[in-house]
Amino acid sequence: MDPTLIFDRGRAGRRGSTLPRMDVPPKHAMPTTLLRPDPADLPEVSELDVVRHYVNLSRRNLAIDTSFYPLGSCTMKYNPKSHERIAALPGFANLHPLLPQLRHGGALTQGALEVLFEFEMLLREILGFTGFTMQPLAGSHGELTGVMMIAAWHRSRDDTRNVMLIPDAAHGTNPASAAIAGFEVCELATDPDGNVDMADLDSKLNDNTAGIMLTCPNTLGLFDPNVTVICDRVHAAGGLCYGDGANLNAILGRLRPGDLGFDVMHLNLHKTFTTPHGGGGPGSGVVGVSDVLEPFLPISRVEKRQDGSYALDYGHSDSIGYIAPFYGNFGLILRAFAYTITLGRKGLLRIGENAVINANYIRTKLAAHFDIPFDRVCTHECVVSASCYNRYGVHAIDICKALLDRGYHPPTMYFPLIVPEALMIEPTETESKETLDGFIQALIDITEQIKQDPESILAAPLTCPVRRLDETAAARKPDLAAPRSR
Amino acid sequence: MPYIANTDDDRREMLAEIGVADIDALWQEAGVSMPQPDFAAMPEGKSEYEVIRYLAGLADKNADNLTGFLGMGFYDHYIPSVVSEITGRNEFYTAYTPYQPEASQGTLQAMYEYQSAICRLLDMDVSNASLYDGGTALFEAMMMGIRTTRRRRAVLAGTVSPIYRKMIQCYSRNLDIELVISDSSENSADTDMAALKTLLDDQTACVMVQYPNVFGSVEDWSDLIAYAKERRIITICSCYPVALSMLRSPGLLGFDIATGEGQCLGNNLSFGGPYLGFIATSTHHMRKLPGRIVGRTTDTAGETGFVLTLQTREQHIRRERATSNICTNEGLCALAAITYLSCIGKEGFVELGRLCAAKACYTRDELLRIPGVGVAGQTAFFNEFVLRLPMEAAEVVSRMIDKGFAAGFPLSRYYPERKNDLLIAVTEKRSREEIRAFAVAMEAVLTNR
Structure with a gap:
């Protein structure tokens, strides 16, 4: 299904907001030569149209609150709800x-x-x-x-x-x-x-x-x-x-x-x-x-x-x-x-160490399944390389896309630049052992699937709102804003 | 421990899997051998209830209840409830930069819609997905002008916000840039166009102006733009988006680049941030833009989807030769802006502009009835204007606080020669009754000197 833009919803004359009434003389102090000839072509939608549109868009995202999100170097730890209040x-x-x-x-x-x-x-x-x-x-x-x-x-x-x-x-x-x-x-x-x-x-x-x-x-x-x-x-x-x-x-x-x-x-x-x-x-x-x-x-x-x-x-x-x-x-x-x-003093003392335990647990469990370019105890994130799967025609990006079909946000890929086929995994201290176990198993399953049926990995993802996107075409013929005529 | 899931048993099992005896051994093997500090000055932790009670107490010490006429680039517009409802969606606010497009179509489409709305508002071809704020956006535009022309002289109109002027001076300090600022007369709130023109020559990279200017004046830049174009100077406009509900857009006026502060589009004042810088330009300058840009494309099944694009401009690929160092920008504030603009809508936005303009006229007329209050050389304005008071403006504002009003901004803080000048902003939130009460209070302050 092609996504509908907010500009293509609603119809002429529809409103999604109420404003205070004009309780003063309707004057202005601007020369007519500087007035806008036509109103800006903004959406004409009801409040419900706006809410439904953006709530449904939000459902096309993975986020910390929906999924494990081990994006290396980004420290995707849990965001406490009291902070928003x-x-x-x-x-x-x-x-x-x-x-x-x-x-x-x-x-x-x-x-x-x-x-x-x-x-x-x-x-x-x-x-x-x-x-x-x-x-x-x-x-x-x-x-x-x-x-x-x-x-x-x-x-x-x-x-x-x-x-x-x-x-x-x-x-x-x-x-x-x-x-x-x-x-x-x-x-x-x-x-x-x-x-x-x-x-x-x-x-x-x-x-x-x-x-x-x-x-x-x-x-x-x-x-x-x-x-x-x-x-x-x-x-x-x-x-x-x-x-x-x-x-x-x-x-x-x-x-x-x-x-x-x-x-x-x-x-x-x-x-x-x-x-x-x-x-x-x-x-x-x-x-x-x-x-x-x-x-x-x-x-x-x-x-x-x-x-x-x-x-x-x-x-x-x-x-x-x-x-x-x-x-x-x-x-x-x-x-x-x-x-x-x-956190206070005691809470503070536990942050780094739990982040480091989580990352090293993942590193240890993945050691038999990936190349580990600098094989030593890491800190809050571990970098593994997917080079060993290149002979099946599979690259780091393909493993990331296969993780999406298993409900995980992928790690950071191809960074740092000095590690070929890098996958940089940062679990943070807020994730539990069970979550890490599930993620580790998903990665191991993917490596098994690569050996048996690499083509299926290259086709991933199949369960996301879209399949793999053509980034080359996007850069070659940029479409960066919706055309104005409805 | 707050926000930590693993129990001591979990940790023991995990350390055993890793193959170390305890956490100290793990640190040792990680190369961390220094002793752990004791953080003796750190207080003990607090419960959620205690934290909320403490911070609610601090919030109560702030004066958020004054009837506000304070603006100078940062405005108290009403924000429909829908906006925080959408920006509060977990799937939006707990996601990050959409590096994996298949898992981020919600954020990416919203950013594409934001870019589209900015282009429509400004009548420009291309917008990026946000910058930090209006000041850094103006700096980034200046750098585009310098790179495009390969000239080193940048001209800033004296009627651009002094806050932005100070930021650009700060950022330019280490670069090979000659920053020139035009004079502005203390007896006028309008830009001295002739003085500005004399600074433009064929060595000038760009000229930066503000629309409406920092004093609220609405000015016709067409002449200046034509003059600059003859000298192949890049023209840059920092604008107030709500004013563009009524005003001819920067694109129609002929500016090459438009930037500005998007706080007024659905973002809280929040004591100075987070805010929203925007920047837009013509297709011609597209590849010089800083920051993230979202593009529409298709997937392998031919369906429409969205991706980050034109990334070869950016720091993670081009490093020290990137168009900017920006990485994380203001995604959630841009989401607030597109939600706000969708809710307000085409018709509502025009109505919003008319309300602001009319209430500003009414406020000014009411205040001008007070003996001794005069104008300060201002031809036209949208919702913000300067009045020259019969006494020191800073003192007037101070006394008005006691009467429950944030009466405006005394310009002397940034323009010492404008001792009696007060900058007053009026939004749709101010009712006729509030404005009348404001005028009565002002008269009381001004006549009891």
């Missing part, structure tokens, strides 16, 4: 961000400022950094904020060094963010154990080294035991160390990245602190810094005054400035704060 409280949801910028306006937003301030205090303790900015609006935005602070630090010392070292296994956002902060990117090799190649690092450190962007644990799901040595060497060469916190869930409650030698790190609240992923955002990429970079944090910052009240502070002359229009994605910061105070 809290974010919808009118005192938060309807609060205008310009209120605290009015004279004496701080008094109007004490609750919201308390959330920002107290969450920062908890994050300092959990991560071992001196200060945070809540402003970055997603992980990659946090990366950009972080490397811009590194750029500002070098500039403040009249140092023109401009090379950022980035391992070849890194997320693509790392080099892309470094480029926008004005850096040249120099790639670092990975050694046979899946760590940074130390000889390669040493050969590339010089007086042009501005810093390093290191994902910890790395994108292979491995903790690099040299991490503190790497930070020391980069520091000795005159650079600063950026920690990409995409994989922070692995070490949450076990290590404090600030203690490892990182000068700056972003966290993805939508990963580690369980704010909903939203089908592709909104995210939040709050950034922590050590003493060295603290003066460069974006403004505004929130301060607590002697009398116990909270206020916005714009007075930092070295600050890199405005990263976001206001104080960050507040709705998400609020949810992450609720999560953190629910």
